Amino acid sequence: MRLLVFVVLCVVLMVVDARFDALKTVRSQMGLVLTPFYWVADMPVRIWRGATEQIASSSSLMAENEKLKAEALLMQRRLQKLAMLTEQNVRLRELLNSAALVDDKVIVAELIGLDPNPFTHRILIDKGEKDGVFMGQPVLDASGLMGQVVEVLPYAARVLLLTDVTHSIPVQVNRNGLRAIAVGTGNPDYLELRHVAETADVKAGDLLVSSGLGQRFPSGYPVAQVTEVVHGSGQPFAIVRAVPTAMLNRSRYLMLVFSDSRTPEERAADAAEAQADADQKAAAEGAEAAAPAPAAEAEAETSDSEQAPAASSSTAVSEEAQ
Amino acid sequence: MISGRPNNGWVIWFSLTIALLLSVAPMPGSAEIARPLWLGLVIAFWSLVLPHRGGLGAAFCFGLAQDVLAGTLFGQSALPLILIAFLVLSLQQRLRMFPLWQQSMVLLVVLGLAQLVQLWLNTLTGNRPPTLLFLVPVPVSALLWPWVYVALQGLRQRFAVY
Numbered sequence: 001m002r003l004l005v006f007v008v009l010c011v012v013l014m015v016v017d018a019r020f021d022a023l024k025t026v027r028s029q030m031g032l033v034l035t036p037f038y039w040v041a042d043m044p045v046r047i048w049r050g051a052t053e054q055i056a057s058s059s060s061l062m063a064e065n066e067k068l069k070a071e072a073l074l075m076q077r078r079l080q081k082l083a084m085l086t087e088q089n090v091r092l093r094e095l096l097n098s099a100a101l102v103d104d105k106v107i108v109a110e111l112i113g114l115d116p117n118p119f120t121h122r123i124l125i126d127k128g129e130k131d132g133v134f135m136g137q138p139v140l141d142a143s144g145l146m147g148q149v150v151e152v153l154p155y156a157a158r159v160l161l162l163t164d165v166t167h168s169i170p171v172q173v174n175r176n177g178l179r180a181i182a183v184g185t186g187n188p189d190y191l192e193l194r195h196v197a198e199t200a201d202v203k204a205g206d207l208l209v210s211s212g213l214g215q216r217f218p219s220g221y222p223v224a225q226v227t228e229v230v231h232g233s234g235q236p237f238a239i240v241r242a243v244p245t246a247m248l249n250r251s252r253y254l255m256l257v258f259s260d261s262r263t264p265e266e267r268a269a270d271a272a273e274a275q276a277d278a279d280q281k282a283a284a285e286g287a288e289a290a291a292p293a294p295a296a297e298a299e300a301e302t303s304d305s306e307q308a309p310a311a312s313s314s315t316a317v318s319e320e321a322q
Numbered sequence: 323m324i325s326g327r328p329n330n331g332w333v334i335w336f337s338l339t340i341a342l343l344l345s346v347a348p349m350p351g352s353a354e355i356a357r358p359l360w361l362g363l364v365i366a367f368w369s370l371v372l373p374h375r376g377g378l379g380a381a382f383c384f385g386l387a388q389d390v391l392a393g394t395l396f397g398q399s400a401l402p403l404i405l406i407a408f409l410v411l412s413l414q415q416r417l418r419m420f421p422l423w424q425q426s427m428v429l430l431v432v433l434g435l436a437q438l439v440q441l442w443l444n445t446l447t448g449n450r451p452p453t454l455l456f457l458v459p460v461p462v463s464a465l466l467w468p469w470v471y472v473a474l475q476g477l478r479q480r481f482a483v484y
Contacts, residue, residue, distance in 0.1 A: 002378050003378065003404065006378055006381075006382050006400075006404045007404060009382070009397070010401040010404065011397065011401075012397075013386075013396040013400075014395045014397040014398060014401075014443070016396075017395045017396040018395055030386070030387070031390055034387060034390050037342065037343055037346055038391070040343060041343055041344075041347040042348060113346060113348070114348055114354075115392060116345055116346050116357060116392055117392060118354040118357070118455075119449065119452070119456065122393065158393045165452075166448065166449065
């Protein structure tokens, strides 16, 4: 009898949880209490890492320091060049009349737990609702996209990795802009590209970057590198496998990206408002201040959206296809 | 049977909390697949030795806690735990007579059933494991049963939990 009561309760809870939002607050409250479990469970790893760092010999630390300095120097050189290239890119985009690429804001999070179910690829990070993390937020590591936030608790968040079977991400080949969908396989080592035509121009070694077309991930971040293309296997489409560039099962520090989360309509409205403000200001300042007006206009346009570059690149691709 | 007022309930909750902790503890990559069903084992133990102390309620509470930790739907891991508690409770009088290895054999079946229920629920939520590997924790847990039993029995006698 009591079994029946509990079983019915479980089933009702499952249905309610799957269909409605009613239990969200309960879950986040319980999450508040239960998140320390992950901290405690992770403690031995933490202590071990701390201890190895403590007893690392000074010579190895010095060697590491040297290496990091050299790396920083190389990075700085690249950064100098990047500043110039960014400037050039902005100017060229102005010439092409398309919106500038928006630089994204990031915060760093640390991994605190793995999902106990070995058949899902999800991780828990130490930043949550209180740090401004939101559902669907893209997560990166130093070398590429890792996944997206699927559950937000007050002080933690759950991230679905690219390789989970339920995950897919729109990508494009960096070399020629060919678009595809990269689907997780449940195997941590590779993704698969779905519905790629036999004749499509994809080669082993191609870099796949996020295309930003799904409106969830920002465009232009590296996702995976193609390792294998199988043609003529009797299948209607080519089989394309790609290795994620992010260290999905090794990275301990991740970055959460805050890109512009407004909808295209909101962005358009905001841009129009900014434009109107700029016009008014220009009108008020009169004839002698005619110069700032175009600048304000340009600003309004840059605040427009990342939608425009995505759209323009997709038209470019379709032109290329024809 | 020893009869008396329920006492030292915290030992039961403490052991269940440790089991919950173990069920999310990080494990080296390939061992992850063989993670023992710690909560199932501890629930089975307390249902077996103290059947009058409400195994079903505890199974339900800790099942919900595990659901929050694992990010699954509420009730998704509570249901198999309740099933384990119920089966052990109903087999309890016979199980107590068995030697430890025979108890392991029975638990192999009980935990296997629970894991199958878990599989159905996972399939309903669109997350079906691709192979039969999801059954690996069952024999591992059954092998661990005698040790868990001896350890928890020691704890129970040390703190005189009835």
